[in-house]
Amino acid sequence: EAKSTGGGQVASFSQAMADEVERRSAVERDLRMAVAHRQFALVFQPQVNARTGDIVAAEALLRWRHPRGLRMPSGFLQRAEETGLIVDIGNWVIADVADTLHRWAEQGVEQRLAINISRRQLAHAPFFHSLRESLLDAGAPVSMLELEFTETVLMQCGPEALRAIGWLREDGARIAIDNFGTGYSNLSRLRSMPIDRIKMHSSLTMHVATNADARAITQAVIGLIHGMGCEAIAEGVETDAQTEVLRVIGCDTLQGYAIARPMAEEAFLNWSQREGRISA
């Protein structure tokens, strides 16, 4: 009795493992198809000046148009990282953003676009070289591009990558730290890094409107960011109350559902025009 139960557990455990392996390779197979057939799309989420409401930039966010429905990054990015497919996907993102920036420039839309760059992409040796090629190929204005890295990823940059980042910044591109406040921070090193903007993760700012300590801490962090000569952005701003407090305590820029959700290009451009406040 006990033995057969044990055997059953072993059997179902290895069945579960087999199912997991199968599921992962199915995702990988689907992802390879997606890369081959370019089943990806970008949506754009506005970032606005906390005081004036002017749109100052937008973040491009990846979506997978899977034949069975739209997939969010949380459902496939990790697998894309593990398999290295993120390099191809990331190259598609860069090429698409470069095209978009070129088109917008032709239409007189001066709109800065930020893209997310993951560890694996950056570790891929020709990253900055192929980034520059893509921008040149598309005739995209480098000054309208912003790159978002997490602090850990930026800290792992070698001297060559840092030099390439320096050149991009000389051409007007900007560097942002994503999800600040979620990990271990090396403040003294951060100070010496080539950064323009720091995005405070929502876990840091979530309670600013309801909790005095959270408000004081966020205000101190904003002071720290300004002290490093950077612009402070709050991401994941969901309520008008948060918007108001963040403005009062000196946050420069706001991004989140309280302002606007990520939108397809046309909806995004309509939103920008309707609000009538595009300013680069």
Ligand code: C2E
């Ligand atoms: P992230 O860069 O921190 O982007 C912010 C995420 O928060 C986005 O999720 C956005 O849709 C979501 N968000 C925005 N406002 C709010 C809000 O008010 N409340 C809440 N709850 N969420 C909000 P998304 O689009 O699912 O992307 C998740 C993550 O996937 C991104 O986090 C980024 O790390 C990664 N990612 C997205 N696109 C790309 C890409 O093209 N390349 C790479 N390497 N990573 C990407």
Ligand code: MG
């Ligand atoms: Mg981001």
Ligand code: MG
């Ligand atoms: Mg973030």
